[in-house]
Amino acid sequence: GAVVSQHPSRVICKSGTSVKIECRSLDFQATTMFWYRQFPKQSLMLMATSNEGSKATYEQGVEKDKFLINHASLTLSTLTVTSAHPEDSSFYICSAPDRNRYEQYFGPGTRLTVT
Amino acid sequence: EDKVVQSPLSLVVHEGDTVTLNCSYEVTNFRSLLWYKQEKKAPTFLFMLTSSGIEKKSGRLSSILDKKELFSILNITATQTGDSAVYLCAVDWGTGKLIFGQGTTLQVKP
Numbered sequence: 001g002a003v004v005s006q007h008p009s010r011v012i013c014k015s016g017t018s019v020k021i022e023c024r025s026l027d028f029q030a031t032t033m034f035w036y037r038q039f040p041k042q043s044l045m046l047m048a049t050s051n052e053g054s055k056a057t058y059e060q061g062v063e064k065d066k067f068l069i070n071h072a073s074l075t076l077s078t079l080t081v082t083s084a085h086p087e088d089s090s091f092y093i094c095s096a097p098d099r100n101r102y103e104q105y106f107g108p109g110t111r112l113t114v115t
Numbered sequence: 116e117d118k119v120v121q122s123p124l125s126l127v128v129h130e131g132d133t134v135t136l137n138c139s140y141e142v143t144n145f146r147s148l149l150w151y152k153q154e155k156k157a158p159t160f161l162f163m164l165t166s167s168g169i170e171k172k173s174g175r176l177s178s179i180l181d182k183k184e185l186f187s188i189l190n191i192t193a194t195q196t197g198d199s200a201v202y203l204c205a206v207d208w209g210t211g212k213l214i215f216g217q218g219t220t221l222q223v224k225p
Contacts, residue, residue, distance in 0.1 A: 032211055043203060043215040044158070093157050097211035104149070104213060106157040 003027060004096050006107035013084055014115055020080045021110045023050075023094030029074040030096035034104075035067075038091040050077040050094075084114045117142040121204050121216035129224050132194050136219045138204030139186040146209035148180055148187050153201045153218070161189070161202075194223045 003026040013019050023033055031052045036044040048058045048069055056069035068080040081088055093109040119140045128134055140148065147165045151158035162171045164180035164187060171178050175194075180187045191198055201220050205213040 034212060043218045046212055049212060103160065103163060104211065109157040
């Protein structure tokens with residue numbers, strides 16, 4: 001079946017630094033990918049839609065200059081958390097829909113801790 | 116405002132019990148409703164529902180959608196400790212974007 005990978009699975013960084021998270025679709029092409037964030041004991045919240053070949057669209061309240069998204073190819077989207085702060089510590093999950101967008105394939109997630 | 120509401124938020128049962136999890140939604144564009152199971156990592160897919168009244172089954176789990184009343188239920192029969200997890204309900208707007216409910220935390224005691 002379709003597989004979506006994320007790298008790294010876990011990262012710890014210092015406040016003020018930037019962190020890049022990669023999301024790859026391994027056996028299918030994804031013109032669109034989605035980035036979600038999940039705080040402890042909360043549900044997944046959509047952050048942005050990553051579009052291959054065009055700018056990402058961000059959900060209300062998500063700072064586009066802080067969370068930089070680049071959909072470099074049909075199989076890779078990256079999320080860069082710039083100038084990270086402790087409140088950015090969260091579980092970041094990407095997903096990619098299949099061609100008919102009837103099922104979402106989730107990556108395994110990246111746990112970010114900002115100290 | 117589009118929203119998905121799950122109930123109960125948490126549930127504790129004993130092995131062998133049957134549980135019913137609820138999900139109601141209000142969205143302007145509906146394509147499908149999805150159920151996921153999450154155990155300390157990314158969600159794993161359980162069911163996708165698009166039509167009213169058609170029950171989907173997978174082992175001890177089953178789910179059904181009522182598009183008139185805008186809700187879905189997820190049933191788990193003969194629960195096992197391995198069923199302990201957070202169960203998430205999400206609605207697909209039709210663009211692939213998912214709106215998630217708060218989740219129901221299920222704990223199954225031996």
